[in-house]
Amino acid sequence: MLLIPCPWCGPRDEAEFHYGGQAHVAYPDDPAALSDEEWARYLFFRDNPKGRFAERWSHAAGCRRWFTLTRDTSTNTFTNTSAAPEVTA
């Protein structure tokens, strides 16, 4: 089980978290102008790297805050935990 470092509560079991997928996926400036293919690409297409991957997590069974962490998908280590992680309300 992953031990996920919540920026507020400290390291907690993976079971307390909800996964939010890839981070930094920007909402289109003008969604109405997109073609169906572009819209589907925004909705469904995500990176799947081997290595560092910025992703969203929600501490669902704890403080219920969303935050962004960088996880190495091959080693499952979190890499940006020493610096203050990006937090959004």
Next chain:
Amino acid sequence: MAERVSPLAGFEPVSAEGLRIAEVPFLTQVNLRADPESPAAAALGDALGVPLPAEPGTWARGDADVLWLGPDEWLVVGPPGGAAELESRLRKAAGEARVGVTDVSAQRTTVLVGGSRSRDLLAHGCALDLHPRMFGPGRCAQTSLARAQVVLAAREGGEFAVLVRSSFAAYLWAWLLDAAAEYL
């Protein structure tokens, strides 16, 4: 007026050497949302007789207990029957500021787990490190206890307040009794 029945009214408190489990029903609980940096947060602290705890995972005792739930969220726990007074006191202190004050007294009931075995018992179903060095008096946490969402608050003398949702209370009580079998 209809008689109020607590979620654990049908269960006998447990008292054994080294372990006590008892419900404290109907505690007043008020959820508080405020910007911790704002003047309103200071005013709310004054109204409660203790500054809102800013350090994650801590609670403080003023006129009521103030538990940290999130960076801009606290749970104020007081004696039974004081919800209306507490809510209006907090609203008055907040004034026009962007502050959320919500009476959530019916959301959870409180189970007190005390005695020298209390940490061992809770450790059966809780992944947190409950050692006094990590989770001593004044610490609190929202976490899972036997897969039920709870708010844990450590008090003096190895006593824990376990705040659990009313609908989960009977399940958690049964689980506590089962886990406590070896200590009774």
